[in-house]
Amino acid sequence: MRSMIKKGIISLALAVSLPVAANNYTIGTGSQSGTYYPLGGLLAKIWSENIDDFNMRAEVTAASVENVIKVSTKQQLAGIAMGNVVQQAYQGTEPFPRKMDVSVLFALYPNVVQFMVPANSDIKSVADLKGKRVALGAPGSGTRVSALNILKTLGIEEGDMRGQALNYTATTEALANGQIDAGVIVGSLGVGAITELALTRDIRILSFSDEEIAKINQANASYSGLDVDADSYRNVPAFQAPAVWNVLVVKGDLDKDLAYEMTKVAFDNIDTIRQSIGVTKFTTVENMNKLAGIPLHPGSQQFMDEKK
Structure with missing residues (x-):
C-alpha cells in the first residue's frame, strides 16, 4: 500500500512539475x-x-x-x-x-510581376517572348500561376514559348549563363534574387504598356499597375509592371x-x-x-x- 501511495505521489509531482510541451x-x-x-x-x-x-x-x-x-x-x-x-x-x-x-x-x-532579360536582348515587350526560352516559375508557385495568367490575358499561351519550370535561384542562374532568354520572378520590389543578378549582369525588366495593364486589371481586379523608378535595381531602367498583394x-x-x-x-x-x-x-x-x-x-x- 505504501509503495502504491509513494508511486502516486511521484506521478503527481511529475505531472505538476513537468512543463506542458x-x-x-x-x-x-x-x-x-x-x-x-x-x-x-x-x-x-x-x-x-x-x-x-x-x-x-x-x-x-x-x-x-x-x-x-x-x-x-x-x-x-x-x-x-x-x-x-x-x-x-x-x-x-x-x-x-x-x-x-x-x-x-x-x-x-505588393508583389511585382518582373520579366527579366539581358540588357542587350532583342526582347523589348511581353509580345516578343513568343518562341523564346522563358523560365515561368517553379511548379506550384504563385509566380508560375501569375505569369501564365497574365500572358494568357495578353494572348500568349504557354505553348507559344519554350517554357521552363524553375525557381528563383535557378531562373537567375540560367539567365546569367545564357541558358534562357527571359525569366519571370513575381516578388517584392528589391527582391534578393534580382538584386544579386543585377550586381553581376546587365539586365532589363520588361515594361508593360498602359493598354496591357488595363487589360490585365479587367481580367483580374487583384492586379494594378506599378511604376518602378530607374535604378531600383543596379543600372535597370524604369519600368511599369502589374502588381498584386x-x-x-x-x-x-x-x-x-x-x-x-x-x-x-x-x-x-x-x-x-x-x-x-x-x-x-x-x-x-x-x-x-x-x-x-x-x-x-x-x-x-x-x-x-x-x-x-
Whole structure:
C-alpha cells in the first residue's frame, strides 16, 4: 500500500512539475532567395517568443499554391501567398480542384510581376517572348500561376514559348549563363534574387504598356499597375509592371483567439520586422484587408476593428 501511495505521489509531482510541451507549427514560405522565407522566419520567431505554448518554424516550399493547399488541409498553420492565388483557391478555380477553406489573417505587401532579360536582348515587350526560352516559375508557385495568367490575358499561351519550370535561384542562374532568354520572378520590389543578378549582369525588366495593364486589371481586379523608378535595381531602367498583394493565409476554422493573438503580436512587433524586411512598410492596420473579395479571419477582423 505504501509503495502504491509513494508511486502516486511521484506521478503527481511529475505531472505538476513537468512543463506542458509547446504546440509545434509551421509557416509556409517559398524559395530561400525570395522575400517569403526571411519574412516567414521572422514571424515564426516573433510568434514563438510571444505566444504561450507556441513553437513555429519556417518551411521552404514552392510558395503560394503549395502553401494554400497545406494550410487548408492542416499541414501548415499559416502560409504566405499571392492574393490572386488565394482568390482562385477561395473560388475553387484552376489550379485548385475545389474551393479551399482559407481566410486572410492580414495583407503584407505588393508583389511585382518582373520579366527579366539581358540588357542587350532583342526582347523589348511581353509580345516578343513568343518562341523564346522563358523560365515561368517553379511548379506550384504563385509566380508560375501569375505569369501564365497574365500572358494568357495578353494572348500568349504557354505553348507559344519554350517554357521552363524553375525557381528563383535557378531562373537567375540560367539567365546569367545564357541558358534562357527571359525569366519571370513575381516578388517584392528589391527582391534578393534580382538584386544579386543585377550586381553581376546587365539586365532589363520588361515594361508593360498602359493598354496591357488595363487589360490585365479587367481580367483580374487583384492586379494594378506599378511604376518602378530607374535604378531600383543596379543600372535597370524604369519600368511599369502589374502588381498584386501578398497575404498571410490561415484555415478558415482556425481558433479565433489564436488568430487574434497572432495578429496582435505581429503588429506589436512590426517595427522589428520592418528593420529586417523593408517592404513590410506596407504592412499596416489600414492595409490589413487590402485583398478584395476574401474576408479577414474573424480573429484578425476583431483586432482591426479595435484599432480603428
